[in-house]
Amino acid sequence: MPASDSAPSPDPSTVVPPAPSPTIEPPKLTGAELKKQKQAEKAARRAQTVIGKAVMPPPAAAAGPSSAGLRPEAANAARGQQRRANAVSSSSQQDIPTRSKKSGSPIEEPKEEDKTIEFFRHLTKTKAYPAGLKGANKDVHPAVQVLGLQMSNYMICGSSARLVATLQAFKKVIQSYTTPPGNTLTRHFTSHVLSPQIEFLASCRPLSISMGNAIRWLKLEISKVDIDVPDNEAKEGLCSAIDSFIQERVTLASQVIASSAAEKIRDGDVILTYAKSSVVERALVQAFEAGKKFSVIVIDSRPLYEGKHMAAALANLGMEVRYALISGLSHSIRRATKVFLGAHAMMSNGRLFSRVGTALVGMEANSYDKPVLVLCETIKFTEKVALDSILHNEIAPADELVIPDGPLENWRDVKGLQLCNLMYDVTPAEFLQMIISESGNVPPTSVPVLHRLGNESQA
Amino acid sequence: MDDTASTTRKTSTISSPNYSAASPSFYEGSTTPPPLTGHPPGLNRMATVGNVPQSGAGGKSEAFDIVKTYHRLLAEDPELTMPVAAIEALIELLVQSRAVTVFETLDLVKTQSDYLKSRIPNSISLSAGTDLFQRYMISSLNPRSTGNFDAVRQHLLSNGRLFVSRAKAGRERIANYGRHFVRDGSVVLTHGGSRVVGALLSKAADASASGGNVRFNVIYVMNDARNSESKAVVSALRAKGVPVATIPEGAVGYAMGKVDLVMVGAEGVVENGGIISRLGTYQIGLLAKAADKPFYVAAESHKFVRLYPLDQFDLGFDQEVIKFTTEDEGEADEYGVKTPRVVERPEYFGAPDVPETPIEAVDYTPPGLVTALITEGGVLTPSAVSEELINVWW
Numbered sequence: 001m002p003a004s005d006s007a008p009s010p011d012p013s014t015v016v017p018p019a020p021s022p023t024i025e026p027p028k029l030t031g032a033e034l035k036k037q038k039q040a041e042k043a044a045r046r047a048q049t050v051i052g053k054a055v056m057p058p059p060a061a062a063a064g065p066s067s068a069g070l071r072p073e074a075a076n077a078a079r080g081q082q083r084r085a086n087a088v089s090s091s092s093q094q095d096i097p098t099r100s101k102k103s104g105s106p107i108e109e110p111k112e113e114d115k116t117i118e119f120f121r122h123l124t125k126t127k128a129y130p131a132g133l134k135g136a137n138k139d140v141h142p143a144v145q146v147l148g149l150q151m152s153n154y155m156i157c158g159s160s161a162r163l164v165a166t167l168q169a170f171k172k173v174i175q176s177y178t179t180p181p182g183n184t185l186t187r188h189f190t191s192h193v194l195s196p197q198i199e200f201l202a203s204c205r206p207l208s209i210s211m212g213n214a215i216r217w218l219k220l221e222i223s224k225v226d227i228d229v230p231d232n233e234a235k236e237g238l239c240s241a242i243d244s245f246i247q248e249r250v251t252l253a254s255q256v257i258a259s260s261a262a263e264k265i266r267d268g269d270v271i272l273t274y275a276k277s278s279v280v281e282r283a284l285v286q287a288f289e290a291g292k293k294f295s296v297i298v299i300d301s302r303p304l305y306e307g308k309h310m311a312a313a314l315a316n317l318g319m320e321v322r323y324a325l326i327s328g329l330s331h332s333i334r335r336a337t338k339v340f341l342g343a344h345a346m347m348s349n350g351r352l353f354s355r356v357g358t359a360l361v362g363m364e365a366n367s368y369d370k371p372v373l374v375l376c377e378t379i380k381f382t383e384k385v386a387l388d389s390i391l392h393n394e395i396a397p398a399d400e401l402v403i404p405d406g407p408l409e410n411w412r413d414v415k416g417l418q419l420c421n422l423m424y425d426v427t428p429a430e431f432l433q434m435i436i437s438e439s440g441n442v443p444p445t446s447v448p449v450l451h452r453l454g455n456e457s458q459a
Numbered sequence: 460m461d462d463t464a465s466t467t468r469k470t471s472t473i474s475s476p477n478y479s480a481a482s483p484s485f486y487e488g489s490t491t492p493p494p495l496t497g498h499p500p501g502l503n504r505m506a507t508v509g510n511v512p513q514s515g516a517g518g519k520s521e522a523f524d525i526v527k528t529y530h531r532l533l534a535e536d537p538e539l540t541m542p543v544a545a546i547e548a549l550i551e552l553l554v555q556s557r558a559v560t561v562f563e564t565l566d567l568v569k570t571q572s573d574y575l576k577s578r579i580p581n582s583i584s585l586s587a588g589t590d591l592f593q594r595y596m597i598s599s600l601n602p603r604s605t606g607n608f609d610a611v612r613q614h615l616l617s618n619g620r621l622f623v624s625r626a627k628a629g630r631e632r633i634a635n636y637g638r639h640f641v642r643d644g645s646v647v648l649t650h651g652g653s654r655v656v657g658a659l660l661s662k663a664a665d666a667s668a669s670g671g672n673v674r675f676n677v678i679y680v681m682n683d684a685r686n687s688e689s690k691a692v693v694s695a696l697r698a699k700g701v702p703v704a705t706i707p708e709g710a711v712g713y714a715m716g717k718v719d720l721v722m723v724g725a726e727g728v729v730e731n732g733g734i735i736s737r738l739g740t741y742q743i744g745l746l747a748k749a750a751d752k753p754f755y756v757a758a759e760s761h762k763f764v765r766l767y768p769l770d771q772f773d774l775g776f777d778q779e780v781i782k783f784t785t786e787d788e789g790e791a792d793e794y795g796v797k798t799p800r801v802v803e804r805p806e807y808f809g810a811p812d813v814p815e816t817p818i819e820a821v822d823y824t825p826p827g828l829v830t831a832l833i834t835e836g837g838v839l840t841p842s843a844v845s846e847e848l849i850n851v852w853w
Binding site for chain 1: 730731732765767769770826842845846849852
């Protein structure tokens with residue numbers, strides 16, 4: 001913890017960086033004054049980093065003591081300094097784009113609090129959020145650009161939907177590709193054309209596990225193309241391979257899963273589900289159309305409210321649906337007889353990686369002795385293991401948590417306040433009774449076996 | 460297509476004369492006879508059974524009946540388990556069948572298996588055998604289906620017999636693996652009439668007779684409803700020189716403190732590594748877990764069944780163990796508790812014509828309560844069962 005480094009030590013720098021207070025007492029500065037101040041700060045930062053680099057190479061460590069020494073009042077103890085230290089260090093590498101234009105008071109770059117959370121900082125993206133098309137490499141195909149934007153603002157959301165959309169976009173990339181003279185498709189396409197697309201997509205939103213699996217498959221497929229095959233034929237072959245991949249691994253898989261999950265529903269059941277999963281919805285619809293008498297409880301949570309769509313869709317079909325937020329879970333779970341969960345990924349240690357809140361549902365279901373069934377295509381299985389939700393996760397913009405005109409609207413101006421908007425969590429394998437995949441119903445311990453058979457035997 | 464039509468007619472020679480009398484054009488492309496018009500509607504359902512003679516339906520006598528064969532096999536050999544009996548019955552069916560195409564053979568075996576399952580009240584154990592045999596047929600028939608069908612069929616039959624003899628030998632191997640779990644001075648709790656457990660315990664006792672010094676005691680949980688079976692198991696063990704204490708089912712929790720390990724048999728081992736076994740196994744498992752005593756299951760791997768129950772009531776058939784009523788029951792036993800109505804293995808003696816006959820009740824012990832499964836292939840953790848099943852079925 002860098003906080004422990006902040007013991008007062010003789011400070012090499014003489015320039016005093018302004019205290020982190022201006023956000024609190026808005027200074028009435030003229031434009032000229034502001035300019036001067038900024039210049040001074042810039043100089044100070046430069047001096048600091050230069051000294052820091054000379055004395056102690058790691059910038060964070062260097063900046064820590066310096067700011068500590070500068071502030072003898074020591075009222076703003078470890079936390080503030082640490083955060084400031086980080087701000088200073090990062091600003092020495094790159095300019096942080098300013099986000100807040102709402103507040104009237106001028107906020108200067110170096111004084112801005114780092115609102116990312118120490119624990120999850122490794123998940124924070126370096127690029128600004130919806131990157132827009134500005135930062136896009138010129139090699140990025142328009143279809144992929146569109147997709148990237150759609151994914152970054154959740155228009156295309158959900159592991160399977162993103163997988164299908166990605167493959168469709170890649171198909172367009174393949175179609176509009178011509179091998180430059182003196183090259184072969186096998187050797188040129190993956191590294192020079194496909195990679196920038198993947199990179200761009202990853203910059204819009206981290207790739208899902210299923211996308212990773214599919215991309216690995218696609219690269220393998222491309223590498224298998226014979227170099228003597230004419231361009232047209234090779235491209236056609238790849239496109240049809242993609243089509244059948246989608247058909248087999250997503251469309252048919254979800255059909256198989258839905259029907260075997262629907263078989264598990266019996267008359268009188270109350271199925272509890274969390275957020276929205278297309279395959280869970282499909283299973284419920286299928287069971288309903290088969291004439292089973294059951295009702296559904298949809299548990300939902302902020303900020304995405306994905307469950308609303310599911311609840312509405314099911315209710316429109318005439319199903320009996322209850323809708324509750326996750327805060328009402330422990331009440332709703334008593335009524336349920338089975339819990340159906342969708343998945344973002346199944347880890348090799350049998351843990352379920354899914355929308356944040358799923359672990360809570362799993363835990364509650366377990367403590368009330370309700371069987372938890374996970375509906376998951378094998379394309380979402382991964383050889384990775386997850387011990388916690390910290391190492392692998394995705395952090396969404398914290399502003400999504402803020403209700404417009406709510407008390408937190410100006411949270412960025414509140415000192416010491418951080419918001420954390422995680423996307424996923426990990427549900428322990430002990431909470432899961434069954435994984436329903438297209439290759440059969442298995443216990444969570446068999447995930448690695450199916451992964452080996454399904455995703456790695458393609459070669 | 461002509462070929463198929465003629466072959467099906469050949470097949471139907473083993474079936475009811477009703478069917479063979481039907482016009483061959485009905486059979487085109489399928490071995491399943493069409494619904495018989497002019498018969499009672501009940502026969503339509505039977506038509507899905509394939510080219511099978513129906514006892515009582517056709518009035519013929521000497522045609523092959525898989526259900527009868529199954530019961531005869533079980534009655535002839537008391538050492539035979541249900542899945543193996545099912546496989547043997549299917550092999551006999553193949554011997555008698557005149558099917559000459561792969562598809563026809565598969566279809567015949569499938570429909571006959573389903574028919575057999577539908578006629579036996581608790582078909583879990585049985586279906587393990589029939590499923591395994593069908594799977595085996597598919598894997599051994601398909602790749603070579605181009606060659607001479609007769610050779611393939613012979614191969615299948617001989618291998619099927621091999622399978623049966625191996626399955627019988629499996630019990631001996633399990634006993635060899637399992638006897639090492641019974642240590643000197645240990646107390647083993649068991650119940651039911653599992654032949655594997657019996658073999659295992661007597662093997663352990665044998666070792667002590669032949670110079671080894673494994674001395675162990677057995678606590679046997681008596682089952683009032685199956686008194687004769689319980690007594691037979693107990694006296695067999697006592698004859699081997701093993702001190703046996705018999706306790707009622709209510710005393711399991713009381714006795715658990717003296718127990719070193721629990722050893723039970725299973726009717727079926729389900730996909731997640733849990734077991735389907737005689738009613739009462741689940742509660743013994745729970746009590747063993749609560750007392751942190753190891754709970755071992757001795758079962759042959761042909762009892763692995765493609766079934767995945769979520770709880771006790773998800774076994775695929777109704778047991779009527781819990782029955783609410785406002786009427787007083789006359790036959791309440793001396794403890795004032797009505798034990799579930801259980802008859803002595805109805806499927807062993809005479810064919811039950813109604814599948815609703817009271818059956819030997821079973822329960823489901825989830826994998827979390829099972830310490831290990833002792834199979835002829837080695838000692839497995841519950842989670843390895845699913846892997847084994849995936850390997851068989853992929």
